[in-house]
Every structure is written in structure tokens, then in C-alpha cells.
Amino acid sequence: MPELTYPLEGLTSIMPGSKFYHVRDVNGDIELLRSRVANTVEKLGYTIIDNDETSLVAKREAVGWAPSMASANILDYGRTLTVKLRRKDDLRVNATLEYQVHFAALDKYDRTVLSREADAIFNMAVAAPAGTNCGGCGTASLDDSRFCRRCGASLSRGSADLELARVSGEVRAALSSAGFAFTSSILGVLLAIAGLILSVPGVEGSPKARFVIFLLAGICALLIMPAAGFCWYRLRQIMGGPSVTVPNQAAEPSMPPMPARTLADEELDVSPGSITDSTTELLKSDSGASLTNEFDSGAGKHLN
Structure with missing residues (x-):
């Protein structure tokens, strides 16, 4: 997961703010991804200012002690979020997320907190609801697994990422x-x-x-x-403290399979549910073979 960070920019005597960039690649259709990112940032408390084919701009007001610049939690400060999506290849989309934090200087710990919120936004945007296909390889999700059984992509809805970002901000302030x-x-x-x-x-x-x-x-x-x-x-x-409420994505369309898999592909390549399942099946087959050999040898002795 590549990440780019830049030094503080635009700081003057009145400290207007500082910037932070987070870059990563995600799987899925770019148009559907743009729509789901917009829905996700709105549910996280941002107000969308502009949303076109090139970028999405959203803003969030300061809360708590941040308006008086007395808060040590970077998530309390007002910030402007700019998301830019670019098609990288047939399967991947290059996503750039830029934070403009108002009236706050960023150190490495603040950047870590913001990067975790950015990861939560993208993970929630590409997460597939239970019972749908993986947005990366198209493999059907047959249960409530958190990861795809074929490519390993995350199928969770980002609740853990949001909670991690919240706790990280509180720990940083403490x-x-x-x-x-x-x-x-x-x-x-x-x-x-x-x-x-x-x-x-x-x-x-x-x-x-x-x-x-x-x-x-x-x-x-x-x-x-x-x-x-x-x-x-x-x-x-x-x-x-109150845990982060995870937006319900059951009614939202899941990321389309890229590429689509046919029934013949499923029959030729049946992926096990997990490594544990494969190991268990192997142990069962080995134990069954050993029991059969013991029975045959014992029966031979009695016949003789």
C-alpha cells in the first residue's frame, strides 16, 4: 500500500493549515467507486462541496476544542478532503486522497491517524456486502468471511478501520x-x-x-x-467512548466482478474456504487411507 507524505506547506504566523497526501490502489469500476466514496465520506460527517469526473471535494467542520486550537486530537480539527481517481489498468484504480487540515500542524503521529481514516474510507467504499461477489476477482462470498477466499481482498465494511482511526486520535491526544x-x-x-x-x-x-x-x-x-x-x-x-457507527451498505451496489468468472472456471478451479479447510481435508484423507490399510492387513492375518 504506497503512501506519500509531504512536509508542512503554507504555514505562516497565523498557521492556516497543512497538507497530507495518501495514495493507494483499489480494485473495481472507477465510476461505481467514485459514487461509493462520495456516499462514504458523507456518512462520516463530511459535506460534499464539489463532485465531478476529475475529483471529489468534501469539507468537515471543527468540533470540540478544535475551534479554539486547544485540541490535541487531529480528527477534531476542520479539514478539506480531495479525492482523485485515475484508471491504472483493467483491474485497478489509483486513488489519491489529499487532506487540508485547517489551523493545525501535522507531525508523524497525526499523519498516521489521517492515513488510517483514509484507509477506512477506501475499505468501506470497496467492501462487498455479505453474499455478493468479490470486487477484485469476482469470486462469490458464500458466508460472512472478512476476506475473499481466492484473492484475499477485504470483504469487511471498515468498522475496524474506523474504530482504529478514532482510538488512534484519542491516544495521540492523551x-x-x-x-x-x-x-x-x-x-x-x-x-x-x-x-x-x-x-x-x-x-x-x-x-x-x-x-x-x-x-x-x-x-x-x-x-x-x-x-x-x-x-x-x-x-x-x-x-x-461511543464506538463508530458503521454505515449500512446492504442497499448499495457491490463492486462488479473484474473479470467475470463463468461456471466452467468455478468447476476447474474450486478454491477452498481457507487453508485450515484444505489441511483438514488432507488429514481426513490420510487418516482414512491409513485405517483402510490397517483393516486390510488385519483381515489378511485372520484369513491366514
Whole structure:
């Protein structure tokens, strides 16, 4: 799964935003894929601004503390999503997803969170409902398997990917709050030690300097409490927060078989349900053959 990331662009003193690119190849028809991507981003809270043959542009508003730039979760910030699809060959479509995150700088952890949301969008768009054909090879899905029994393509609806993106964003925010609290505590301790040293008799130091040092140490101590509170809130969101609701795709058309498989192909190439099934059948055949040999040898002994 190729992925392209670019450095921060367009950052000025007011921090207008930064860009992130995610590129991957998906199987299926390009027109149907474009339609299902549009439906998926709408169900994830985006508002489609433009949708033509070249690109799809959607926007999502900031939530929570993000409007005041006080949120550590990159998924809380407003962002513009641009999806471009290009036919690569008869089976694959090259998809480029561009994030324009408003009023936020991206680091490698934020890019990881956004890439997981992008994977969830594409996986939900190409996922085949239960009982339909695989969008990649056309093999029929006979049960509720998560992967195609022939080519291994994902048949799930992306619920795990969405939940992974949500949890990753909350963990990223919790780690940021915990890191800020740890830094404030270390700085406060160092300032307190410096103030105590200046308070020792015989050590040169003005009362005003000692007052400023102890004041800064007190401010650091006060900053620890809200940072620890934010960290605890994010952890509570991870443990007991609402799970992501998976859009129902049962009524949507599945990706067409590429290429279509005939009955003769199915008879010539019968793919087992899984490797475990093949191993079980092999063990059964071996055990049956051994039992037959033992019966024949035992019968021969009795006859003799």
C-alpha cells in the first residue's frame, strides 16, 4: 500500500493549515467507486462541496476544542478532503486522497491517524456486502468471511478501520496531554530547586529573583492539573467512548466482478474456504487411507 507524505506547506504566523497526501490502489469500476466514496465520506460527517469526473471535494467542520486550537486530537480539527481517481489498468484504480487540515500542524503521529481514516474510507467504499461477489476477482462470498477466499481482498465494511482511526486520535491526544504535564512537572521541580538554592544563607540572590522563580514554579504546578485532566478525559473516551457507527451498505451496489468468472472456471478451479479447510481435508484423507490399510492387513492375518 504506497503512501506519500509531504512536509508542512503554507504555514505562516497565523498557521492556516497543512497538507497530507495518501495514495493507494483499489480494485473495481472507477465510476461505481467514485459514487461509493462520495456516499462514504458523507456518512462520516463530511459535506460534499464539489463532485465531478476529475475529483471529489468534501469539507468537515471543527468540533470540540478544535475551534479554539486547544485540541490535541487531529480528527477534531476542520479539514478539506480531495479525492482523485485515475484508471491504472483493467483491474485497478489509483486513488489519491489529499487532506487540508485547517489551523493545525501535522507531525508523524497525526499523519498516521489521517492515513488510517483514509484507509477506512477506501475499505468501506470497496467492501462487498455479505453474499455478493468479490470486487477484485469476482469470486462469490458464500458466508460472512472478512476476506475473499481466492484473492484475499477485504470483504469487511471498515468498522475496524474506523474504530482504529478514532482510538488512534484519542491516544495521540492523551499522549500529548501527558507529555505536557510531565514537562511542566519537571520544569516546576527544577525552578523550585533553584529557588531553594537562592534562599540558602550566604548565596547571592535578590528577593525579587527568588519571588519570580517560585512564581514560575507555582504556574508550572497549576498547569499540571488541567493537562492531567485532559489526559484522563481522553483515556475515558478510549475506554468508554461511543464506538463508530458503521454505515449500512446492504442497499448499495457491490463492486462488479473484474473479470467475470463463468461456471466452467468455478468447476476447474474450486478454491477452498481457507487453508485450515484444505489441511483438514488432507488429514481426513490420510487418516482414512491409513485405517483402510490397517483393516486390510488385519483381515489378511485372520484369513491366514
